[in-house]
Amino acid sequence: MAISTHYPVMVIGGAEDKVNGSSILTAFFQSAGGSLASIGIIPCASQEPSVVGDRYYQIFTKMGAREVQILDIRQPKECDEENWLNVLSGCTGIFMTGGDQLRLCDLMGGSEFIESVKTRVRLGNLVLAGTSAGAAIVGEKMIAGGSSGESPNQLLVDLTEGLGIFPELLVDQHFHNRNRMARLMSAIAAHPDKLGIGIDEDTCAAFDGDGTFEVLGKGTITIIDPGGLTHTNYPIVKELSPLSLHNLTVHVLSQGDRYNYQRRIVLVS
Template identity: 60%
Template sequence: MLQLESQFSPQRMSQSTKTAVMVIGGAEDKVHGRQILHTFYNRAGGTDAQIAIIPCASRDPEAIGHRYQDIFTDMGAKAIEILDIREREQGQDSLWQSFIHNCTGVFMTGGDQLRLCGLMADTPIMDTIRIRAQLGEITLAGTSAGAAVMGQHMIAGGGSGESPNRSLVDLTTGLGIIPDVIVDQHFHNRNRMARLMSAIAAYPDKLGIGIDEDTCALFESSRSFQVIGKGTVTVIDPAEMCHTNYQDIGTTDPLSIHNLRVHILSHGDRYDIHKRSSTTESH
């Protein structure tokens, strides 16, 4: 698998379009300003955009696929293909593979991240999407479940409203688009701070990113992301964590996690993953 450092090679980007990986917290505005969806459309090429929609996380993939198809058609996309994948074997469909090899944008919808990974992980289509996204050849967006799968490790489920503990979060393998992060979505809207902290206690070599609804962490390079949208992105940074009792307690016992750093970022703020530092829009 390509490492994070090889993402988004500038020489592979179009002169007119700067590609990105867009990690969306869910419930993005689909009716009024459509800020995040317009950003995806523009970064995928605007009127030259050839967009693949992957709705297989949804319980009703046909309906959700057509909803996004209508949105991007109204915006003026050149071509749109719905990859209505319901069996793993379809992940090697030659016609869909051909479209993925030539498309400019891929949009993964919300639903169940376990279903999305179960159908798409290690398929030729997803391997191509991951490599092209990491090379900066396409703009890739995932909302809700489509955001949760971005890391090498994925939050598959869990609770809220409790103190951090091992049973609060269910972790499994994600799609590894951005291997260094663990993503949680609908973040403050569903009170998920404690479960993201619990996930980071399990994998302290990762960076926790909690994204609110109608909010996006937009990765333009391997080093940093910027925040767009109406909510916030919470960063849980364990780089200076000096103690946790994670390995020594029962599954429902409260966790000790010492010296975590927490950043709350809003629209226009940026975060450098390697320097572990944030900047505001004015800087």
């Protein structure tokens, strides 16, 4: 796949292809500057950050990035240390790996580091990508865990605070691969002011910086839009009782489809 567009933020559903063309990772590499890219890898969501970090180090080095560094941050206080902030200031791209999104948020939340990331992304001089756990954290509200295979209910999903890169979104990952439709619906019932986005494995919401994103990869992205919601029993039912959600709008998008998440409309090419 030829990549000709610059994507300021790339939110990946996990298990992205790393060996057979690596189209999503290539899109990130090129967006971050290609052969001029200085890429920082943040593997702290993983229980094996050295192993995971090295895998992406090898990938981006082989692609030809000018510089690749692993930001092996292990404690929250490190996110405010000058050495890591200096490393960040020299990066053109930051890649957050998979693992445990709670661990990632506990380390990064409220830090100078993540505030600098958000500021630079907003100014257009840093490209940010996250996969799996690194995707879950982008909303103001975050799915920390939960179950699948049941009807939507309050106990199906664990919710907490995310890092707020896109405050209006509520993201789930490994979506159809792990049967998480009911989980995302349950999350949206709890926060009907948010827009639900479920991203399949080896699939990416590639944001253009103008309120829209494009679908890259082999799977689909499911949009759950509660903007027209006329009724939910969420506030009054018991935690294990099935939820009612009337007049949700659902879109299923695939490779090349585009969506305006600010206006909440599918863009027809």
